[in-house]
Amino acid sequence: MKKALFPLALSILFSCNRESKFDVEKDLYQFSEKMENGDTLEVYVNLSACMFAASERYNFLKENDTLYLETHSEISSFEKKQQTLPKIIYPFKPNNSFSFENYFKYLKNENKAKRKYGSSLVTVYYPNKDQTQYFNDDGLGDKFTKLDKLSLIRKRLYPNDKFFETPEPPPPPPSRK
DSSP states (O other): OHHHHHHHHHHHHHHSOOOOOOOHHHHGGGHHHHOOTTOEEEEEEEOOBTTBOEEEEEEEEEETTEEEEEEEEEEOSSSOEEEEOOOEEOOOOTTOSSSHHHHHHHHHHHOOOOOSSSOOSEEEEETTTTEEEEEOOSSHHHHHHHHHHHHHHHHHHOTTOOTTOOOOOOOOOOOOO
C-alpha cells in the first residue's frame, strides 16, 4: 500500500500548476528575463491614422527557457490584407537599444493621458494574470514619432518584411506631341 502511494504523491506534486511571479507593472521593462516558462505576453499596436486602419500584434511566449515571438499584421482599410510572420526566437540583448524592453521604457517616459476618443497606441496584455498596461499618444505627431521608433525594432526583427511598404507609383504616361 505504501509503495502505491509514493508514485501517486509524486504525480500530484508535479502536476500542480504553479503561478508565475511575472507582473506586468513591475517586470515589463525586463520581460525577456522575467518571464517564466508558459508565460505569454501580447502587445497590440494601433497603427491607424486618418483614413488608414491597421494594427499589429506581437505575441511573446516563453517555452523551454527560450522566448519566442510571433507577429500578426493587418490592414483593414482600402485593400484588406493580413499576415502572420513565422515564430522566431526573440533576440534580446540588454545593451541593445532596439528592443521592446527599451521601447516600453521610452513609452513609459513619454506616456500621455488617455484621450476621450480613440484607443491606446500600445496595449500590453498578460493573460496569465489578466493584467494590462496602456501607452497613449497625444495626437498624430506624437503617434508617428512613437511608431517610427517601433519601426526600427521591427526592421531589426524582420529585415525582409515589406507588408507595410507602399508600392512605387507607375511612371507617368509618355507625353504626346
